[in-house]
Amino acid sequence: MPKSDPAYDVIIVGAGASGMMAAATAGYRGKSVLVIDHAPKVGAKIRISGGGKCNFTNRTVSSANYHSQNPHFVKSALARYPSSLFIDMVERHGIDYEERDHGQLFTLNGAGEIIAMLRTECDWAGVEIRLNCSIEQVTPLPKGEGTHPIYELHSSQGIFTTPKLVIATGALSYPKLKASDFGYRLAKQFAIPVVPLRPGLVGLRIGLPDWTDLAGISLPATLSCQGYDWTRDLLFTHTGISGPAVLLVSNVWREGLAIGINLLPSIDAVKEVLALKAQNKELRPWLRSHLPKRLADYYWQLHPLDGKPAELPDDTLRTWAQALQNWQITPTGTDGYGKAEVTVGGVDTQAISSKTMEALTQKGLYFIGEVLDVTGDLGGYNFQWAWASGVACGVAV
Ligand SMILES: Cc1cc2nc3c(=O)[nH]c(=O)nc-3n(C[C@H](O)[C@H](O)[C@H](O)COP(=O)(O)OP(=O)(O)OC[C@H]3O[C@@H](n4cnc5c(N)ncnc54)[C@H](O)[C@@H]3O)c2cc1C
Structure with a gap:
C-alpha cells in the first residue's frame, strides 16, 4: 500500500460540521491537513438539518443548553468561539438567514449554503479532503517527537500518517447518512471511557x-x-x-x-x-x-x-x-437512532482537555463534535458545539 509522504501535520476523520471547522482552522495556521470521510459527500447531516434550512446556531448559547456528565466541559470552547463568530462567518459569505423563536437562526436559502461555506473555507485554508475513504485500522507507532506517537491509518485509499489525529465522526443517529460507531471504538482501543449511548432529540x-x-x-x-x-x-x-x-x-x-x-x-x-x-x-x-x-x-x-x-x-x-x-x-x-437527531452520551469528557479536545491519556488524539458526551438542546446548539469544539481543536493541533 502507498504511504503518505510527507506525513500530514493533522488528519481529521469525519468531514461533517466539526471536522470541517477544525480542518479550516488548522489549515489557516499553516498546517497540512487531510480530512477523510467514508461518505461520498461532505456534511450530509448539515444538508438535512433544520428541515433543510439548517438551524446553524442560536443567538444565546450557554452551558445550560448542554447535557453532559461533566456540565462544565463545554464552557471554555463556547466562550472562545461564541455564536456571534459563526454568524460573522455566515455574513461574510453572504448567506441570508432569519431568526425564529427562541433565538434560533436558520438559512433562508437552504442548508447547502452552510456546506458550501465550510467547503470554501477548507479550500482557502489548503485542506485536502478524501471522500469514499474508509479506515480499516489505526496504529500508534511509538516514534514521534517527545512523547507523541505517530498514528498510522490504514485506509481504502492507502496508508496515511500523522502525529495529530482528530476524531470527528459524529454519533449513531441517522445511520442511513453513514453514521458510525468509529469514534467510540477508537476511544475504547485507547482505553478512553465512553458514557453509555442513547437516542436524543427524538x-x-x-x-x-x-x-x-x-x-x-x-x-x-x-x-x-x-x-x-x-x-x-x-x-x-x-x-x-x-x-x-x-x-x-x-x-x-x-x-x-x-x-x-x-x-x-x-x-x-x-x-x-x-x-x-x-x-x-x-x-x-x-x-x-x-x-x-x-x-x-x-x-x-x-x-x-x-x-x-x-x-x-x-x-x-x-x-x-x-x-x-x-x-x-x-x-x-x-x-430510536433512525429518527433521533442526536446521540446522548459519548466519549467521556472527563478524559478530554476542555481547552484543546486532546485525550488526557493519549497524546495527539483529539475528539470533537457529537462523538463526545455533549448533547445540546434543540435550537442550533448542537451545531454551535460542533463549530466551537472544532475551533478549539483547530487552534491547538
Ligand atoms: C435530521 C437531523 C436534523 C438536525 N438538525 C439540526 C439543526 O438544525 N441544528 C443543530 O444544531 N443540529 C442539528 N442536528 C444535529 C447535528 O447535525 C449534529 O449534532 C452535528 O452534525 C454533529 O457534527 P459532527 O461533526 O460531530 O458530526 P457529523 O456532522 O455527523 O459528521 C460526521 C462525519 O463523519 C463521517 N464518518 C462517520 N463514521 C466514519 C468512519 N468510520 N470513517 C470515515 N468517516 C466517518 C460521516 O460520514 C460524517 O460526514 C440534526 C441532526 C439530524 C440527524
Missing part, C-alpha cells in the same frame, strides 16, 4: 390504549422530567409523542422515568375549576373548551370525575386540576 413511544386516536393533535404544552421543563409545541403521533417539547425532554428522559405534561400551561387550572363549582357549571364542557375535542375526551376517559363540581369537595377538584397540569406518563421507549 420522539417518545407511549403504550396507553387507543393512543392512535390522538394522532395529529398539536398544542403548546410544558413537558418536565428530571428537574427540567420546556414549553413548546407537543405533537401526538400514532405511536407516542413528538414535536419540539418532546425532542427537548427526550435528552434528559431515561427508561422507566415518567414525564409530566402540563396540557394547559397558560392558565391556572385549579382556580378555573374551583370557579366552575361556584358557578354551578360542568367540568367536561370546560375541558373541551380548553383542549382539542379528541384530546379532551381521551383525557376525560382516563381521568373522569363523577358528579358535578358543585357536589364535589374542593380537594377533589384541586387534585384533578393539578393532575391536568402535571399528567404523568411513562414512555415505553424512543423512536
Whole structure:
C-alpha cells in the first residue's frame, strides 16, 4: 500500500460540521491537513438539518443548553468561539438567514449554503479532503517527537500518517447518512471511557390504549422530567409523542422515568375549576373548551370525575386540576437512532482537555463534535458545539 509522504501535520476523520471547522482552522495556521470521510459527500447531516434550512446556531448559547456528565466541559470552547463568530462567518459569505423563536437562526436559502461555506473555507485554508475513504485500522507507532506517537491509518485509499489525529465522526443517529460507531471504538482501543449511548432529540413511544386516536393533535404544552421543563409545541403521533417539547425532554428522559405534561400551561387550572363549582357549571364542557375535542375526551376517559363540581369537595377538584397540569406518563421507549437527531452520551469528557479536545491519556488524539458526551438542546446548539469544539481543536493541533 502507498504511504503518505510527507506525513500530514493533522488528519481529521469525519468531514461533517466539526471536522470541517477544525480542518479550516488548522489549515489557516499553516498546517497540512487531510480530512477523510467514508461518505461520498461532505456534511450530509448539515444538508438535512433544520428541515433543510439548517438551524446553524442560536443567538444565546450557554452551558445550560448542554447535557453532559461533566456540565462544565463545554464552557471554555463556547466562550472562545461564541455564536456571534459563526454568524460573522455566515455574513461574510453572504448567506441570508432569519431568526425564529427562541433565538434560533436558520438559512433562508437552504442548508447547502452552510456546506458550501465550510467547503470554501477548507479550500482557502489548503485542506485536502478524501471522500469514499474508509479506515480499516489505526496504529500508534511509538516514534514521534517527545512523547507523541505517530498514528498510522490504514485506509481504502492507502496508508496515511500523522502525529495529530482528530476524531470527528459524529454519533449513531441517522445511520442511513453513514453514521458510525468509529469514534467510540477508537476511544475504547485507547482505553478512553465512553458514557453509555442513547437516542436524543427524538420522539417518545407511549403504550396507553387507543393512543392512535390522538394522532395529529398539536398544542403548546410544558413537558418536565428530571428537574427540567420546556414549553413548546407537543405533537401526538400514532405511536407516542413528538414535536419540539418532546425532542427537548427526550435528552434528559431515561427508561422507566415518567414525564409530566402540563396540557394547559397558560392558565391556572385549579382556580378555573374551583370557579366552575361556584358557578354551578360542568367540568367536561370546560375541558373541551380548553383542549382539542379528541384530546379532551381521551383525557376525560382516563381521568373522569363523577358528579358535578358543585357536589364535589374542593380537594377533589384541586387534585384533578393539578393532575391536568402535571399528567404523568411513562414512555415505553424512543423512536430510536433512525429518527433521533442526536446521540446522548459519548466519549467521556472527563478524559478530554476542555481547552484543546486532546485525550488526557493519549497524546495527539483529539475528539470533537457529537462523538463526545455533549448533547445540546434543540435550537442550533448542537451545531454551535460542533463549530466551537472544532475551533478549539483547530487552534491547538
Ligand atoms: C435530521 C437531523 C436534523 C438536525 N438538525 C439540526 C439543526 O438544525 N441544528 C443543530 O444544531 N443540529 C442539528 N442536528 C444535529 C447535528 O447535525 C449534529 O449534532 C452535528 O452534525 C454533529 O457534527 P459532527 O461533526 O460531530 O458530526 P457529523 O456532522 O455527523 O459528521 C460526521 C462525519 O463523519 C463521517 N464518518 C462517520 N463514521 C466514519 C468512519 N468510520 N470513517 C470515515 N468517516 C466517518 C460521516 O460520514 C460524517 O460526514 C440534526 C441532526 C439530524 C440527524
